[in-house]
Amino acid sequence: MTNEEILKAVFPLLDGLDLASCMVVSKQWKDIARDDYFWKCLCARRWPSICKRPNPPTVTYFKLYQTFYKRQQRRTLLPPRLSLDDLEFFIDIWTEDKLIFSEVVPGPVFQNGIKIPPPGISDMLRYHLEDPEYKMTIPVEPRFTIPWSQTVTASVLVGRKDSNRVACIINKSRFDYIDRSSHRAHAFEYLDFAPAYPFTSGIRAWISLHFMEDGNEGVLDVFGLEMDFCEAASTKEEVLWLLDMLDWK
Template sequence: MVPEEVMKAVFPLLEGIDLASCMVVCKQWRDLARDDYFWKCLCAKKWPSLCKRPNPSILSYYKTLLPPRISFDDLEFFIDIWAENRLLFSEVVSGSVLQQGIKIPQSGVCEMLKYHMQGADFKMTLPVEPKFTIPSIQTETVSASVLVGRKDSNKVARIINKSMFEYIDRSSYRALAFEYLDISPAYPFVSGIRAWISLLFMEDGNEGAMDVFGIQVDFCDVANSKEEVLWLLDMLDWK
């Protein structure tokens, strides 16, 4: 664990892309690197006049300096859900659709799950229509694979690779699986970051089977905004 005093001395010396990369190392680095002081130092290097107003109108230097190099419009996601060797769901979804999410949950969705789905642009959610049913995980293994593709370069990167839904949170009606991301060798200090995929469901009353009405992907360990998700995706090992 690097002492916080050392990071506070080093972070003001970094370029914007390097400081953004530090934000996905771990929660401690993310919280520290989001300090507006470091981003003000970067703004002062590039646009000194921006920092000279006695009462600056900019509320956050962090949000001003470094827009992501990719957008959700540049991306498409390949999502496959399996029960053993049986394909339950297979779709190619544009990044803009996945980021838009589910605006109005359908009737029958529990209040805790509605709360989980609200107001978080770092959670990428896809409505599933028609719904599909997954069996009880005690009787069949259910797994997911997710790839992301870049339209500008025709390259792809892996997010989830046949990860099993081994945890069912019946209090919020979610089945969860995760995978550790493959980060580009250009970022050797970034590792151990998990991608999460959740199946959003309602009980169908049939021996623990679940009716899935939505699929959600997020990186909530380190990315808690739309911009942070895009920075993280940009650092994947694209091939």
């Protein structure tokens, strides 16, 4: 069996990345690897229906695979039109019908976060807070405790100082999920976007309570709050763009 015959037997078994790598080995390998039959085999594995046509829908199957399989480069966002300095957050938390936390939080306070976690928190929560990824966190002062058995809900509105307009982020959402391993309790709400963004939906805002167990079984000692939009925004700029699209009243 010749070298060319061996290559033609092996190439159909490779994935796209390996086949593309073979194209830079030598001119002979490149000429063989560009055979559109090999790329049709790859397309047939990824998009079987597109290979039912007698001819590729683009110039070649190689071009088709090259266009749609490659990882899209992350686009650089334009500077957001909002700043955390322009915003203030109105946060209210209840147990049953009793208001236990009510604060107006300036945007820069969320930016500063929890600089020094209190002693005694779990290692998992400490690692989470010390992770360099962007987070919107604030310390709870004074701290409060919550009986495990009580229903706890939260509401968050955000106001713009530049226009005196307000938008809703979370509306009396219940902390349904308490993760004792990470010592966080979570509630969420689907964001309500302005009519100018009709195709933007299904994005959730999350609010989390950071807690320690105070020694009494079933009681949460809450020392911090966190808000995130991790399904759609993971940087400060992305969060500000997301907030800018809300239905401001």
